[in-house]
Amino acid sequence: MKEYTRTSAEFIDACRIYLKAGNGGDGAASFRREKFIPFGGPDGGHGGKGGDIWFEATSNVTTLSEVAFHPHITVPDASPGGGNKCDGAKSEDKTVYVPIGTVIKRDGRIIADLKENGQRFLAAKGGRGGRGNTAFKTQFNTAPRISEKGEPGECFEVILELSILADVGLIGFPNAGKSTLLSTVSAARPKIADYPFTTISPNIGMVSHKGKTFAMADIPGLIEGAHEGKGLGDVFLRHILRTKLLIHLVDPQGFQDTPPENAIKIIENELKSFSPILARKKIIIAVTKADLPEAEKTYKKLKARYRKRDVFLISSAASKGINQLLDKIIKTLPEIKQEDAYKTEEKQKTIAPEVKKGLILKRDPDGIMRVEGEKILKIVAMTNFSQLDSWDRLRRIFKVIGLDKALKKAGIAEGNIVRIGNREFEWSDEPLPSRKPGKFAYKYRNREREEYKKRMKE
Ligand SMILES: Nc1nc2c(ncn2[C@@H]2O[C@H](COP(=O)(O)OP(=O)(O)OP(=O)(O)O)[C@@H](O)[C@H]2O)c(=O)[nH]1
Ligand SMILES: [Mg+2]
Numbered sequence: 001m002k003e004y005t006r007t008s009a010e011f012i013d014a015c016r017i018y019l020k021a022g023n024g025g026d027g028a029a030s031f032r033r034e035k036f037i038p039f040g041g042p043d044g045g046h047g048g049k050g051g052d053i054w055f056e057a058t059s060n061v062t063t064l065s066e067v068a069f070h071p072h073i074t075v076p077d078a079s080p081g082g083g084n085k086c087d088g089a090k091s092e093d094k095t096v097y098v099p100i101g102t103v104i105k106r107d108g109r110i111i112a113d114l115k116e117n118g119q120r121f122l123a124a125k126g127g128r129g130g131r132g133n134t135a136f137k138t139q140f141n142t143a144p145r146i147s148e149k150g151e152p153g154e155c156f157e158v159i160l161e162l163s164i165l166a167d168v169g170l171i172g173f174p175n176a177g178k179s180t181l182l183s184t185v186s187a188a189r190p191k192i193a194d195y196p197f198t199t200i201s202p203n204i205g206m207v208s209h210k211g212k213t214f215a216m217a218d219i220p221g222l223i224e225g226a227h228e229g230k231g232l233g234d235v236f237l238r239h240i241l242r243t244k245l246l247i248h249l250v251d252p253q254g255f256q257d258t259p260p261e262n263a264i265k266i267i268e269n270e271l272k273s274f275s276p277i278l279a280r281k282k283i284i285i286a287v288t289k290a291d292l293p294e295a296e297k298t299y300k301k302l303k304a305r306y307r308k309r310d311v312f313l314i315s316s317a318a319s320k321g322i323n324q325l326l327d328k329i330i331k332t333l334p335e336i337k338q339e340d341a342y343k344t345e346e347k348q349k350t351i352a353p354e355v356k357k358g359l360i361l362k363r364d365p366d367g368i369m370r371v372e373g374e375k376i377l378k379i380v381a382m383t384n385f386s387q388l389d390s391w392d393r394l395r396r397i398f399k400v401i402g403l404d405k406a407l408k409k410a411g412i413a414e415g416n417i418v419r420i421g422n423r424e425f426e427w428s429d430e431p432l433p434s435r436k437p438g439k440f441a442y443k444y445r446n447r448e449r450e451e452y453k454k455r456m457k458e
Contacts, residue, residue: 011063011065011200011201011202012063012064012065012068013063013064013161013162013201013202013235013238013239014064014159014160014161014162014235015064015067015068015071015159015160016071016157016158016159016160017067017068017071017072017073017096017157017158017159017160018071018072018073018155018156018157019053019073019074019123019124019154019155019156019157019158020053020072020073020074020075020124020153020154020155021050021051021052021053021075021124021125021126021127021153021154021155022049022050022051022052022075022076022077022078022091022126022127022153023050023077023078023126023127023150023151023152023153024047024048024049024050024077024078024126024127024128024129024130024150024151024152024153025046025047025048025049025050025077025078025079025080025081025088025089025129025130025150026047026080026081026088026129026130026147026148026149026150026384027044027045027046027047027080027081027129027130027131027132027133027135027147027148027149027150028044028045028047028080028081028082028083028086028132028133028147029042029044029132029133029144029145029146029147029384029387030042030043030044030082030083030084030132030133031043031083031143032083032084039142039143041137041142041143042132042133042134042136042137042142042143042144043083043084043085043132043134044081044082044083044085044132044133044134044147045081045082045083045084045085045086045087045088045132045134046081046087046088046129046130046131046132046134046135047078047079047080047081047087047088047129047130047131047132047148047149047150048078048079048080048081048087048088048089048090048091048129049078049090049091049126049127049128049129050075050077050078050090050091050126050127050128050129050150050151050153051075051076051078051090051091051092051093051094051126051153052075052093052094052122052123052124052125052126053073053075053093053094053095053096053122053123053124054093054094054095054096054120054121054122054123055095055096055098055102055104055112055114055120055121055123056095056096056097056098056114056118056119056120056121057097057098057099057100057101057102057114057115057116057117057118057119057120058097058098058099058100058117058118059099059100059117060097061097061098061099062099063099063162064098064099064102064160064162066097067096067098067160073094073096075091075092075093075094075126075153076091076092077091077150077153078090078091078126078127078129078150079091080130080150081129081130081132081147085132085134087129087132088129090126090129091126093126095120098114098160098162099162099164100114100115100116100117100165101114101115101162101163101164101165101242102114102160102161102162102163103160103161103162103163103342104121104123104158104159104160105158105159105160105161106156106157106158106159110342110343111123111158113342115165123158124153124154124155124156125153125154126153126154127150127151127152127153127154128150128151129150129151130147130148130149130150130151130382130384131147131148132147133145133146133147144389145387145388145389145390146384146387146389146390146393147384147387147390148382148383148384148390149381149382149383149384150382151378151381151382152378152381161238162239163238163239163241163242163341163342164202164204164217164239164242165215165242166204166215166216166217166239166240166242166243167214167215167216167243167244167245167333168207168214168215168216168217168243168244168245168246168247168329168333169216169217169219169239169240169243169245169246169247170182170216170217170218170219170246170247170249171219171222171240171246171247171248171249171267171271171283172221172222172248172249172250172251172263172267173196173221173222173223173250173251173255173258173263173267174196174197174198174220174221174222174223174231174255175194175195175196175198175221175251175255176221176249176250176251176255176288177249177251177288177289177316178199178218178219178221178249179191179192179198179199179203179218180192180288180316180317181218181247181249181288181314181316181322182203182205182216182218183205183316184316184319184322185205185207185209185216185322185326186205186206186207186216187205187206188203188204188205188218190203190218196221196231196255197220197221197231197232199218199219199220199221200220200232201220201236202217202218202219202220202236202239203217203218204216204217204218205218207326209323209326209327209329209330210326210327210330212330212333214329214330214333217239217240217243219236219237219239219240220232220236222234222237222267222270223255223266224258224266224269224270226270227270227273227274234270234273234274237270237271237274237275237278240278240281241275241277241278241341241342242338242341243281244281244282244333244336244338245281245282245283245284245329245332245333245336246278246281246282246283246284247283247284247286247325247329248263248264248267248283248284248285248286249286249288250263250264250285250286250287250288250298250302251263251288251289252287252288252289252292252294252295252297252298252299253289253292253294260287260298260301260302261298261301261302261305264285264302264306268283277339277341280339282332282336283309284309284310284312284325284328284329284332285302285306285309285310285311285312286311286312286313286314286321286325287299287302287311287312287313287314288314288315288316289315289317290313290314290315290318290320290321291315291317291318291320295313295315296313299311299313310328312324312325312328358373359371359372359373359376359401359402359403359406360372360373361406361407361410364419368416368417368418368419368424369407369410369412369416369417369418369419370418370419370420371403371418371419371420375456376401376403376420377420377421379394379397380394380420380421380423381421385423397452400452400453401452401453401456407427412427413427414427414428414429415427415428
């Protein structure tokens, strides 16, 4: 679980959260009863719509800590319908505020990438309200005792990952002077000290140079084996995935036993192990601490070794070479086309089409037949089993959508159990009771058949 470790008390850049959108309200089955109005007819109202869960990117928050400490996001259920054609109230939508640059993943797929302030994404849909018995009134059944239950709201788990948006990323061994450079060129004030791993979470600053502005990010230092979790590991590399350009800062004093000229290879290997996107990024080399005597020698060595690349010599303390480096950055940035680090996949793709529309028959480990399919699960969940007529209607639906046929084909026998969602049904081959005798019975069923066939096709 390397990815989801908390990185510091204030800065959390990845978390897992649970979403449960509001259930729709139940529809009502009631009849108009008024003095002097005999046979008042059905007047049951519909249930309200369950609230949705939205994500919104905002510049007001910079970490996911608020969300991570309250990982269960639930929306209350909508109110049920009532008599006298009163529809239930909908429940309020909920918005989760996340920092700009938050990527939302469901089942390992990216479903949203919120890159702009105010960008919103509908993550979990609330259920629709169940219909009251007014909706089931037909020419042939003028007093239906049928009402639907509310549709359940969507319920699933998502992983949020923050990947900050910056144009330029600073990389290098610990203590190389990354934070010092960021603090000299921008208004950011990261912690700076003479020991490795001073920076433990990414910092971002806006740099203005010759009328051009760009964002620069400073991440914790890398060491050899960071991709295996050494030092602070490579988890922070995610934050430079969206940069256009990297500046590799090299300390002329080297880092511990590693001489400065070996730094380039080691760090670039770490980038490669993390992601091919990082391996393809343009990197400018800058030897830091030019005020120290050994800097000149290191600079010459690197310049000779990497002849085709840009090598700079800078000093944040003595303000040397900084302007040349910034000139190079603003000249290079417009030439680079940013690679899309996070490709959003359609949310619908998470559910296979056959599961969505049709019926799938499976056997549970205990040998009992189970029926799966998004639509059929919804129909069962919305059936009010306390009403005999609803129960009859469900049996007709099963027949119309071909469940009866499919079960017979699979070899079901009298008295066998069939599971659908969290309900169990006993199979019987007895014909459905004909509720309306005479020629109307046929017409009546036919109408229903067409209606459900149409709805199943949607
Ligand atoms: N002489 C000199 N010292 C510098 C210069 N830039 C940074 N330093 C010093 O180098 C040390 C480390 O600087 P930081 O900016 O904290 O280094 P860092 O790369 O951010 O280090 P980590 O956050 O630990 O990865 C500090 O003591 C700085 O004062 C420079 O241009 N000249
Ligand atoms: Mg630092």
